[in-house]
Amino acid sequence: MKITEGTLTEAWQRTVSEHALLHGVGLPPVALSEDELEACAERTEEAADDSLFLLLDEDGTVHGRHGPYLEVFATRDLEQVLYLIAEDAIGRDGGSPEETAVTLDRIDPAWGRRFRSGCLNGTGTVEECGRDPLEGLAWMAKSWREQAPYTTLSFFRAAPEQPVDAERLALLYGADPVQVAAGTRLKDLQAVDNGRAHWDRQWKSCCFGQAGGWTFLLHHDTPPGSFADKEAYAALGIKESVWLTATSSKAIYTLDYLRDGRRVDDDRGVLELIWYERGRAPYLRGGELDFLNRALRRAELDHPEVASTFELYFHALEGSLGLRVPRRDFAEGEVRAAYWAEG
Template sequence: MDHIELSDAIADFARLIGRVEETGERMCIIDGGEPTSVLLPAAELAELEHFAQRAPSGARHRPRTRSGQGHPFGPDPQGPYIRYVHADGERMTFVRDRVVVAELRSVEEIDWLEDRARTARQSYMPPKQADAFEEFLARQGPVGDGVAWIADSWRNQEPFTEIVFINGSTAEDVALAYGADAQDIADGLLLHQVEEQDAREGTDNLTRVLAFGEENGWTWLGYHDFDHAFSRSLNPPPEQQITLSATMAKAIYEFSYFEDGAYQNPFPIEDGAEDRRDMYELIWYTPGEAPFAPEAPLSFLNLHLRIAEKAGNWTDNIALFFEGLERAFGLALPRDAITSGNVRCARPARR
């Protein structure tokens, strides 16, 4: 980036703008040897703004510009260009033939934009590259035991009616937030111990415990929701939450997905907008058909389900859907530990 003294820039602004328009390169304006502002192509500024506004919020706020004084009101001709001075008196827009060609911004503002844009670009891929990468990820096999193995027993409400996956919180913290007994958690109570106690004492505590653990970066929960003994929400909400609910008596098997507390459930493809539902039941899934409309938040699951169908590991619709979730999110449940009862659990907190 070339530098030019402020006095020289003022003397022939039109030539400076023409150079930026022709070369597509920035010009840094200095005053007494110190950089003060940057003249850059309008398209480059538009790109910076596009990515900067998509970066996560940070502690550093956008630099404020001083209130403008002494600048002309209205369009200001600069050779073949028209200069428009912004209300702050520092930012300027240059137009030729009703087309914006260049912008003037302070050095501090450009630094701020570049820093935020750099953060946002790290997670950006062009559409074709993103599609190819998504297909590559979808073709990777499930990690560990996956979750498809539990689909058949879950359909019959065994060993749990509710299976929840939470990203962003430890298993112990989630169990406590759900209302599990802190002493059971501290003691390391295991599922088979509750089952053995039920057999000895004729109790039915197995249906009133919360099983929990961590697999592949996710906290998982398993429980029955017969008497609403456990909470269904966390405060603050987790980064991601996936819930699978089975109600065998009504043949209702639901799937829901939240990001940062916002409901993301896609709607199934229907003939009209009025038919779109605010939930998703697994019985709607038909192998060979894309279950989610292209504009739905979870439309990318279509690809993972298609890969699961081609893999031929399962024929049951729910198991296939669960394998799609394995591939999309990396979900897993410890098969041997759950079937043997060697997983941690806790009863509802004592009141």
């Protein structure tokens, strides 16, 4: 059945009347054009609070927007629209993700299962974590917000479970070939002059290695002239790369995920980590990054003790993509390291 403004209004009124927990929850503002949506948002005092608006196309597609521009879902399934309105309304009450799940359970057990899975059609599942969430990658999240140990965390692989050659990659970025050939470790750089010399030069260093089926390369500023040999870079066979970049002085923290030469972003452009709020999917439901929405929901439910959204986000990246950085190797200074080559 094609969704119209009338059918949407009637369906929501019926849903509210059948469930006491939704009494008083109004249908979000419905617009029939972009101009009407913008005008509606300007009239709504809560627009600055990321309120939910609905844009209804002639073909019956309902677009959910946070504010007039940020699209969070698009569907022609009326039941999905009703669920997403309820999820948004209940999530805004300030309860934990588990409390939201329990409330949705009480309205409809299928809705509770859908919320717990993080999957819009309710059929997706993510295995429970069962391990320390601050081991694989999330251990680095807190210090990374303060630009330590590095502002750029990049990961590369040629195919699932096929990392690229870490030494070749570091050299193409500009790592000192003498130190790479010598197998220099982070503890070797830190040992010079009791670490004072490394403190002065750490912004011109990198660490690299392999973990979780990826090659990682961590650094601050990339030296001028890196990637000069484009053919050698292409020969590495990189098919996927993930970049996490922190600019703490400007409070900007971004994710770039490239696959087969194109950015995976649902046409949103720069993906900032501050868009993620506990209990709310940061990316388009059913979109290219929905796998990360599902992993975040799993992380939230598995680890309510983790207060930092950055740690939850990093843990979700580990759970969904397998990104890891060896904590012990860093703690013991055993991770491979080098300064950028001079000249």
